[in-house]
Each structure stands twice: as structure tokens, then as C-alpha cells.
Amino acid sequence: EAAVTQSPRNKVAVTGGKVTLSCNQTNNHNNMYWYRQDTGHGLRLIHYSYGAGSTEKGDIPDGYKASRPSQENFSLILELATPSQTSVYFCASGDAGGAETYEQYFGPGTRLTVL
Amino acid sequence: AQKVTQTQTSISVMEKTTVTMDCVYETQDSSYFLFWYKQTASGEIVFLIRQDSYKKENATVGHYSLNFQKPKSSIGLIITATQIEDSAVYFCAIGGNTRKLIFGLGTTLQVQP
Numbered sequence: 298e299a300a301v302t303q304s305p306r307n308k309v310a311v312t313g314g315k316v317t318l319s320c321n322q323t324n325n326h327n328n329m330y331w332y333r334q335d336t337g338h339g340l341r342l343i344h345y346s347y348g349a350g351s352t353e354k355g356d357i358p359d360g361y362k363a364s365r366p367s368q369e370n371f372s373l374i375l376e377l378a379t380p381s382q383t384s385v386y387f388c389a390s391g392d393a394g395g396a397e398t399y400e401q402y403f404g405p406g407t408r409l410t411v412l
Numbered sequence: 413a414q415k416v417t418q419t420q421t422s423i424s425v426m427e428k429t430t431v432t433m434d435c436v437y438e439t440q441d442s443s444y445f446l447f448w449y450k451q452t453a454s455g456e457i458v459f460l461i462r463q464d465s466y467k468k469e470n471a472t473v474g475h476y477s478l479n480f481q482k483p484k485s486s487i488g489l490i491i492t493a494t495q496i497e498d499s500a501v502y503f504c505a506i507g508g509n510t511r512k513l514i515f516g517l518g519t520t521l522q523v524q525p
Contacts, residue, residue, distance in 0.1 A: 328511060339503070339517040347511065355512070387457060393511055400447050401513060403457040 300324045301404035303388050309410045316375040318407050320388030328391045329371040330401060331355070331363060333384040340387065346371055378411045385409070414439045414506050418516035425494055426524050432479065433489045433519045435504030444508040446487040448476070451501040451518070460502075463487055494523045 301322045310316045322329060330345040342355030344363035352363040360382060362374040375382055385408050391401035415438040425431045437446065446463040461473045463480050470478045479488035491498055504516040 330512075337517075340515045342512055345512065385455065391513075399445060399507065400459045400462050402459060403449075406455050406457075 301388060301390055301402055303386075303404040303407050305407060306405065307408045309412065310375075310378045311412055312379060314378050316378050316382075316409065316411075318373040318375075318386055318388075318409070320371045320373075320404055321369050322371075322388075322390040322402075322404075323369065324390050324392075324402060325368065326390035326392050326402075327368070328393055328401075329365065330389040330391070331361075331371070331373045332387045332389065333357070334387060334406075335384050343373065343386075380411045383409060383411045414441070414444075414508060414510075414514045416504050416506050416514050416516035418504055418519050420519045422520040422522065424522045424524060427496060428493055430490065430492045431494055431521065433491075433502050433504075433521070435487050435489070435516055437485050437487065437504070437506045439485075439506060439508055441508035444506055446478075446480070447505040447507065447513065448478070448487075448489045449503040449505065449515075451503065453500070457503075461489070491521075494521075496523050496525060499523045 304319045327348045331343045332340045341357050343361050346352050346365040364372045385406050387406050388404040389401040392399050417436050444465045448460045450458045461476050463471045463478050475492045477490045501518040501520050503518045505513045507513045
């Protein structure tokens with residue numbers, strides 16, 4: 298059974314609209330991550346979280362917010378969506394030994410198109 | 413800052429042969445972890461194998477193995493007896509003391525029948 302799930306799987310939004318991408322994990326991992334994947338750029342980290350109530354900025358956080366209300370759930374929020382945010386978004390969960398980073402497990406991805 | 417470079421954009425091999433994909437990395441951390449992931453045509457990203465920097469023995473999982481050359485900052489992925497379903501994009505990644513992974517841009521593998 299899938300341990301990291303994302304919803305929706307596909308989303309079409311209008312410029313200026315609000316978009317919320319949701320992620321749920323049953324791995325009981327402390328860390329969760331949001332990436333976007335674009336041709337030529339690979340996987341880029343947007344936001345991540347160490348645990349419920351925490352969020353940290355990744356490498357490309359501008360235009361995005363994140364929310365971690367519980368161990369299992371991590372959301373990515375686009376308050377004012379723009380066409381440049383058209384991409385495939387992946388959520389991942391992973392464990393860590395102190396500050397060390399171990400492998401991450403990915404959800405199936407959300408394809409977002411902003412018109 | 414950590415960096416991962418995969419110089420091979422794409423590789424094509426015949427089924428049942430062995431293929432090696434290259435990856436070189438940069439890191440200032442004394443202890444770090446190296447990973448390989450597979451992304452299938454459907455977009456699914458799957459964790460394959462991990463190498464801990466302090467381990468001298470190369471990791472092996474099924475028909476995946478690693479060629480870890482620490483002095484060269486290199487971590488190659490070896491797939492033996494390739495199958496059609498091994499066709500995918502393979503990503504190398506590094507994790508250290510930052511709780512983040514840094515990914516390479518990937519190598520596309522095509523296995524021909």
C-alpha cells in the first residue's frame with residue numbers, strides 16, 4: 298500500500314488563484330519535503346519540515362508557503378498562482394539520524410498547470 | 413555546498429547486458445550518504461540503493477550495485493542483467509548534515525530488446 302500519497306494528481310488553476318497541494322505519509326517519518334521537477338532543472342526543493350508545526354525554506358521558496366499540521370500531513374500552498382509555477386510537484390518523506398539525511402520516499406506527483 | 417554531477421545524459425544498452433552510470437559529487441561534510449533513484453515513464457520516483465560514506469564495502473541490492481570510489485568523489489550505479497523494465501531515468505543524490513538531498517539531473521537509460 299502506498300506510503301506517500303498526494304492529492305490532487307492533476308490540477309488546472311487560473312493565474313492569481315489559490316492552489317493547495319496535499320501530501321499524506323504513513324511511514325511515520327519526521328521529515329517531509331516538497332519538490333518541483335522541471336525539464337533541465339531536475340528536482341528542486343521548495344519547502345521541508347522536521348515535524349508537526351515546523352516548516353523550513355528550501356532552495357526555491359518564493360511564491361510558496363507550506364503547512365505541517367500533523368506528522369502525517371504536509372501541504373504546499375500557492376497563494377497567487379502564476380504560469381511559471383506550472384510544473385510537476387513531488388512530496389517525499391524521510392527519516393534522519395540527528396541532522397544526517399537518509400533516503401526519502403516519494404509520492405506519485407501532482408501535475409499543476411496554471412493558465 | 414553540496415553538488416552532484418551526472419555527465420551521461422542518456423545511455424542505450426542491449427537487454428541482459430551490464431550498464432554503469434556515473435555520478436561525481438562535491439561535499440564539505442566528513443560523513444555523508446549517497447543515493448540512487450529511478451524515475452519510471454509514469455513519473456514514479458523509486459529509491460534504489462544507498463551508500464554510507466564511512467563504509468568501504470560497496471552496497472548491493474538485487475541486480476543493483478554501487479562502485480564507490482571515495483578518493484575520486486565518485487559513486488557509479490551498476491545494473492547487471494538489464495531488463496526492458498529497467499528503462500528509466502536514474503538520479504544520483506547526496507545527503508549530509510543539512511537534512512536535505514541534492515539531486516543530479518539524471519541519466520536516461522534505454523534497454524533495447
